[in-house]
Amino acid sequence: MLLEKKEIYACKSLFFSISFFVGLWTIRIPDIKDQISTDYSGMSYLFVIFSLGSIVTMIVAPKIIENFSSKIIVLISGSIISFLWLFVPFVSAFFQMAFLSFLFGCAYGIFEVVLNLQATNLEKKYDKPMMSGFHAFWSIGLLSGSFITSIFLEYNISFLINSVCYIIILFPLIFLSSMTLKKNDAEKQSFAGIFFKWPTVLLILVLLSITAVFLEGGTDSWGALYMRDYLQAEGFNVGLAAIAFNGAMVIGRLTGDQLKALFGIQQFLFLSIVCSLIGVAVVLFSKVVLLSIIGFVIAGLGVSSVIPICYTLASSIKNINPTIGITVITIAVYGDFMIAPPILGYTANIIGIQYVYLPIVILFILSTLVLMFKKKEL
Missing domain, CATH: 1.20.1250.20 (MFS general substrate transporter like domains)
Incomplete structure (x- = not known):
């Protein structure tokens, strides 16, 4: 029972942590737009670049998961997602933010694939529905990140301090939670199978x-x-x-x-x-x-x-x-x-x-x- 709770709480913590950073992104989008002096179309391209990065790692995810443990994958991708936020407050050009967006996308893509595989494995292991609960913690993290970032905005606290505070709180949570992850035994899938x-x-x-x-x-x-x-x-x-x-x-x-x-x-x-x-x-x-x-x-x-x-x-x-x-x-x-x-x-x-x-x-x-x-x- 203790092991079950530990594994479930760790998985929920990872859903929460990674979406908390999305809350930071969501509320700081207007600031980023002003920093790089772009228009709405320019911001659209950044979202597309992020998605491209995500799809790239999603396509190669089965091979990555086959060769590396989930613990290592989540730790590395979680570190990238966390510490890239130290650079975002200093970007001043579109190409700089585009590069960071692609890296964010790559990290998020593999992180989410591994995390959802872990959630699925836990459902099968304990033979009870859990996916809605896991994804509820994604929404809770996004809501919390959005709310607290809005408070930072209300009191004119700088983007950099905002980012540093989140990294100090969330990265240790990602690190500790990743230590509980087991190697995925997911079936190898061919993407040709969808055609x-x-x-x-x-x-x-x-x-x-x-x-x-x-x-x-x-x-x-x-x-x-x-x-x-x-x-x-x-x-x-x-x-x-x-x-x-x-x-x-x-x-x-x-x-x-x-x-x-x-x-x-x-x-x-x-x-x-x-x-x-x-x-x-x-x-x-x-x-x-x-x-x-x-x-x-x-x-x-x-x-x-x-x-x-x-x-x-x-x-x-x-x-x-x-x-x-x-x-x-x-x-x-x-x-x-x-x-x-x-x-x-x-x-x-x-x-x-x-x-x-x-x-x-x-x-x-x-x-x-x-x-x-x-x-x-x-």
């Missing part, structure tokens, strides 16, 4: 995953800029979008398993998509901070369970290896991070930051219509 005629259900799940990540990534990447540049928020209020959205995500993920049992997985998925659509529509048409925050809360509650449900359904498709189904969804999610930022950036540049959520509304309308007619196929 076949996908059934309708898998295509629907890919669409829903892309739609959900547009909202999640869009809020983490553009929420602070939307609050500052459109709603004229200052100080702590700049981070309210990310805080409200991710706070709602935490609540949604902690209660998602119970609601799924209550409504049934297909009906709950449909309700989640509709709730997300309502929330993001409120954000799109709002002109005041309070109404926007209400929209972010509704959207966060709705979208919180979409990706976990897509993974569950993808692993249960008839005549498809569960690992292949999960791999397809994972690649769709990572690939979305390459597509979403430039689309949202061009939207902000061409028609204004106030319309940055317009493409997301369109995707949720499409997803709602698809589920209305195809829900029974899931």
Whole structure:
């Protein structure tokens, strides 16, 4: 029992720590934009570069995991993620931040693959569902990082001091937690295995995953800029979008398993998509901070369970290896991070930051219509 708790707590700590740094990134995006004197399109390219780095290491992850222990992989990638933040406050040119973004992406890509493999292994080892709980700690870390960074902003505490404080607190947590990790015994997978005629259900799940990540990534990447540049928020209020959205995500993920049992997985998925659509529509048409925050809360509650449900359904498709189904969804999610930022950036540049959520509304309308007619196929 003690070993079980130690392994589970360590895995949760790693989810929490790595997403805490994402909270720092989310709230400091406007500062980085000003430091490197770029526009919304320039920031979009940085997000794409980050995604490229992630996909590079995701593709080679099976070979890396085969040759190195999870402990070493997490320790090295966690160190890179932590200590790169010492350089970010000093960047003054786009190419400098682009280089750091690629390194961040590479480190995050392999870190998340190993961490999710560990979480899956723990589920199998102790024969009970844990994934929602692990991902809830990701959301808690992101929420905490966003909230505390907003406090740093409110009191005009420098970016460098902000970064140093987080490294001092989080790196020891990453180090100690990584010591408990065991070598993964995951099956070797060929990425060629995903290239076949996908059934309708898998295509629907890919669409829903892309739609959900547009909202999640869009809020983490553009929420602070939307609050500052459109709603004229200052100080702590700049981070309210990310805080409200991710706070709602935490609540949604902690209660998602119970609601799924209550409504049934297909009906709950449909309700989640509709709730997300309502929330993001409120954000799109709002002109005041309070109404926007209400929209972010509704959207966060709705979208919180979409990706976990897509993974569950993808692993249960008839005549498809569960690992292949999960791999397809994972690649769709990572690939979305390459597509979403430039689309949202061009939207902000061409028609204004106030319309940055317009493409997301369109995707949720499409997803709602698809589920209305195809829900029974899931």
